[in-house]
Amino acid sequence: MFDIQKVREDFPVLRQIINKKPLVYLDNGATTQKPRCVTDVITDYYLRKNSSIHRGVHFLSSQATVEYEKARETVSQFINAKNKHEVIFTSGTTGSLNMLAFSFGEKYIKEGDEIILSEMEHHANIVPWQLLCERKKAKLKVLPFNDDGELLVDQLEYLITEKTKIISVIHISNVLGTINPIKKIIEIGHSHGIPVCIDTAQSIQHVPIDVQKLDCDFLAFSGHKLYGPTGIGGFYGKEKWLEEMPPYQGGGDMVDEVSFEKTTFNQLPFKFEAGTTNYIGAIAMAEGINYIQGIGLSNIADYEHELLEYGAAKLKEVGGVKIFGNAFARTPIFSFHIENVHPLDTGMIFDKMGIAVRTGTHCAQPIMQHYGVDGMVRASLSFYNTKEEIDYLCTGIEQVKRMFL
Amino acid sequence: MFDIQKVREDFPVLRQIINKKPLVYLDNGATTQKPRCVTDVITDYYLRKNSSIHRGVHFLSSQATVEYEKARETVSQFINAKNKHEVIFTSGTTGSLNMLAFSFGEKYIKEGDEIILSEMEHHANIVPWQLLCERKKAKLKVLPFNDDGELLVDQLEYLITEKTKIISVIHISNVLGTINPIKKIIEIGHSHGIPVCIDTAQSIQHVPIDVQKLDCDFLAFSGHKLYGPTGIGGFYGKEKWLEEMPPYQGGGDMVDEVSFEKTTFNQLPFKFEAGTTNYIGAIAMAEGINYIQGIGLSNIADYEHELLEYGAAKLKEVGGVKIFGNAFARTPIFSFHIENVHPLDTGMIFDKMGIAVRTGTHCAQPIMQHYGVDGMVRASLSFYNTKEEIDYLCTGIEQVKRMFL
Amino acid sequence: MSTIKEVQEDIINEFEVFEDWMDRYNYLIELSNDLPQIDTKFKTNEYIIKGCQSKVWLNADYDDGKVVYTADSDAIITKGIISLLIRVLSNRSPKEIKETDLHFIDAIGLRENLSPTRANGLLAMIKQMKLYAIAYDVKFGNN
Amino acid sequence: MSTIKEVQEDIINEFEVFEDWMDRYNYLIELSNDLPQIDTKFKTNEYIIKGCQSKVWLNADYDDGKVVYTADSDAIITKGIISLLIRVLSNRSPKEIKETDLHFIDAIGLRENLSPTRANGLLAMIKQMKLYAIAYDVKFGNN
Numbered sequence A, B: 001m002f003d004i005q006k007v008r009e010d011f012p013v014l015r016q017i018i019n020k021k022p023l024v025y026l027d028n029g030a031t032t033q034k035p036r037c038v039t040d041v042i043t044d045y046y047l048r049k050n051s052s053i054h055r056g057v058h059f060l061s062s063q064a065t066v067e068y069e070k071a072r073e074t075v076s077q078f079i080n081a082k083n084k085h086e087v088i089f090t091s092g093t094t095g096s097l098n099m100l101a102f103s104f105g106e107k108y109i110k111e112g113d114e115i116i117l118s119e120m121e122h123h124a125n126i127v128p129w130q131l132l133c134e135r136k137k138a139k140l141k142v143l144p145f146n147d148d149g150e151l152l153v154d155q156l157e158y159l160i161t162e163k164t165k166i167i168s169v170i171h172i173s174n175v176l177g178t179i180n181p182i183k184k185i186i187e188i189g190h191s192h193g194i195p196v197c198i199d200t201a202q203s204i205q206h207v208p209i210d211v212q213k214l215d216c217d218f219l220a221f222s223g224h225k226l227y228g229p230t231g232i233g234g235f236y237g238k239e240k241w242l243e244e245m246p247p248y249q250g251g252g253d254m255v256d257e258v259s260f261e262k263t264t265f266n267q268l269p270f271k272f273e274a275g276t277t278n279y280i281g282a283i284a285m286a287e288g289i290n291y292i293q294g295i296g297l298s299n300i301a302d303y304e305h306e307l308l309e310y311g312a313a314k315l316k317e318v319g320g321v322k323i324f325g326n327a328f329a330r331t332p333i334f335s336f337h338i339e340n341v342h343p344l345d346t347g348m349i350f351d352k353m354g355i356a357v358r359t360g361t362h363c364a365q366p367i368m369q370h371y372g373v374d375g376m377v378r379a380s381l382s383f384y385n386t387k388e389e390i391d392y393l394c395t396g397i398e399q400v401k402r403m404f405l
Numbered sequence C, D: 001m002s003t004i005k006e007v008q009e010d011i012i013n014e015f016e017v018f019e020d021w022m023d024r025y026n027y028l029i030e031l032s033n034d035l036p037q038i039d040t041k042f043k044t045n046e047y048i049i050k051g052c053q054s055k056v057w058l059n060a061d062y063d064d065g066k067v068v069y070t071a072d073s074d075a076i077i078t079k080g081i082i083s084l085l086i087r088v089l090s091n092r093s094p095k096e097i098k099e100t101d102l103h104f105i106d107a108i109g110l111r112e113n114l115s116p117t118r119a120n121g122l123l124a125m126i127k128q129m130k131l132y133a134i135a136y137d138v139k140f141g142n143n
């Protein structure tokens, strides 16, 4: 086990006072806070080492290039990629999924083809595919979930046809906390020769991921949800796909030779990294990864599971709270309604108590449609949260009930 | 005039010792260094205020949203946009130009249509259009430049046909330093009803830009070349175009309503900002803009012009140096050969003397082809550089000549 | 009837007694009950003002030189604030409404609730109220 | 003839006398003249090893159980380093070449010149030299 008080000291923002109350930050699904080591790296880079990468001959440039490639190595080892060049730096999960939809789509999707998503997807894993489908006259098919928030994986076999070209599913739901059986989904996909992408925006920071064991074809995540900076993210793709797929964006560094008549492209991973990349973002994201690896992903998963069990029990106890999702395997993300209270009212009262939660549709309107609601209140926890904070959340709920009911 | 020594104190990296020599940083075309106020903002945000934007109801989220929109306001005023929502935050110039090529292309480019670029473009303003042309079976046409590095603007009239749909040109050449007559190019384009995009990656930090006076239709730039962080940039588009153009990337926040059947998009500027944007990057970039506005863009332009004149005279004096480009209007970017010495050899010797220059093709292979060379040595200056540094560059050149000739 | 200025002062005075946010919000919850109920026939998409998260319905009638607003919302605190806005602006001439500076909002600390970054649609609501006033002014005003 | 190990020690000793980088580079420039000239017929695209910025041409012949390298480059310092590499590896058996650890590179401070982030193609050159050795070993070796 790790020392929660010591861990909290690494995150100065957790000591903030909001509306005269100590901040209780339960909005980790939106973005995680940063340990000081991450900002130290950023400052150190900008003030002592900054220089554009791209194989420059001068010392600073060379040093930055080495550090950037070390960051790629860190990510590669973190997800256990077979090859370092299967890791592409992007602007975030949204950037990664758009790149995939475009490049995979350009190469493999034709009129009438089908793409399978789940009903549980974040908009980032819906809209890029919709835009693709519109361009190519292809079709989306949707794997549903039950009211407990569990994907009906058995139905996948029935959704798959000869026209199915790719399956893209969320690993952990940003609304319901469900840990989806991606290994099984990947196996089913592969048994039909269909590649599978997983959106790990909400999982990579909570559970260990091994792309070789999972055998997933693609994977996407965001640095800012992984205790790293904004504007950086990762994309993993098996070499065999990345070699075949055309580039997404054009610009410096992703090319080999350029003339107005004919341009040839650089090798992996550079083919997919056009222009000046967010190299300091990548280096700082790697520091965030090192930080949580220092704590240990399985220690994190264990402690967060404790928070899940504690929180689920407490929220049941408090009464008058409807929790959405009750999957067997899940993480401490609690989306709920205080019965007969608008989520916005709940959120506003919480705010004045120092509790930061998110309210609304959480970029997952199909989930809202599933449950027939306009929005939900979401408390999403991280390893730096405490049981006392869950207790205080319950105090907040009692307060809201007193005021509105 | 401003106090150069005081200015240099704002940039701690300039005091670095490289290979036992004081750093002489002449690689500003690749990326600029950051004043301490920029990293202060970044650290302050991450350690005290970090929270995802998107209209959250809690205090930190609301505060971050306000600051992010203030950053948009800062950029908008900096370029004098008519409407704040004409400013879109992107990952950089490359991201901006890819967005334009895709979204404009989807809407307006059909088989046989033509796009005019100049021979002087950076790859970021070539490859996205080539990728588009390949997809749409459209055609690139190229406005040439003369050996002094001046665009042959008179030929533009002859290149334009009824099929010309857009003109995209570089404002200041990252290789030759040429300040192109974009106002004239825009006027010619408009006289034929053709919109014009300008790549201001190398100009926005050096000369004042007023999009309303210029009447340009689109504009692209990078934060990291504007004394701000990596992973952030800007795109300006006239409202009338942005309203018509389809979104580029899909994801959270750029949508209004999402269902698997039908998705509608958010209004400007959000339609073009999918997912979690680099909000801290945007806020820090705005700080960089505030910093240079504090010094004054015209003070900067004046001082840099002094550096240009001093440098051009000195490099002529030193002898045996061939400078590429000699346009009437230009900025202190010196691309050169020491005669009979490979640019790589020059760069390596410079490096050991603490001089950081770039060597190679500078992501502008068509310029290399124009002059029939494989690469050039480039010294690109900023307002924190000094005449003494130019003198030291000349000492470096003498050293190289002694060693290789 | 009090002037707009007087009503705003009244509201400011009423809020002055509240020391903390919970009391202010409690008062807004109370006020939400005072909101002149909008006719259900106006609770349609046509009359909706969309915030990100709460819905606000607004109608405005013109009666004897005055604009009369009715409204509703599915969120209670939003409704309380609307009820304040209506108390200040309803039953006024278009000209008064157009020209009013709603300084009470700032004074009672609700500015942030009205910021464009918030999710409740209140800013759009004020805009719409003023638009109604402008429209009626054009239609019936004598300028 | 000295062993690979001995040649590497020799080089390290030669470089030890240089206190600063300019002297080392001056020596490399001198050494660039010693580079066994590649036959012009091999200075074609087929024999080129592309760095980002400098070109390197490499050929390898097999002569009496030994691999004999010739090379050239358009950049002088690169050429100097190649000349060191050839001094160490040329005229050796394929097996020796395959197994050699080129520790002298580190010892004389040239490692950074060989990093994949550098623009001179030297790393690819070493790889290619070893590949030639492997190929000749397969073709003529007795294992």
Ligand SMILES: Cc1ncc(COP(=O)(O)O)c(C=O)c1O
Pocket (backbone or CB within 6 Å): A252, A275, A276, A277, B029, B030, B092, B093, B094, B095, B122, B124, B125, B170, B172, B173, B174, B199, B200, B201, B202, B222, B224, B363
């Ligand atoms: C003129 C010009 N355009 C575009 C770019 C690309 O900018 P970035 O790499 O920041 O996307 C650069 C910088 O390399 C440039 O100098």
Ligand SMILES: Cc1ncc(COP(=O)(O)O)c(C=O)c1O
Pocket (backbone or CB within 6 Å): A029, A030, A092, A093, A094, A095, A122, A124, A125, A170, A172, A173, A174, A199, A201, A202, A222, A224, A363, B252, B275, B276, B277
């Ligand atoms: C499951 C999931 N996918 C995708 C995203 C999009 O990530 P980003 O906004 O960082 O691109 C998020 C976060 O909002 C998410 O939770």
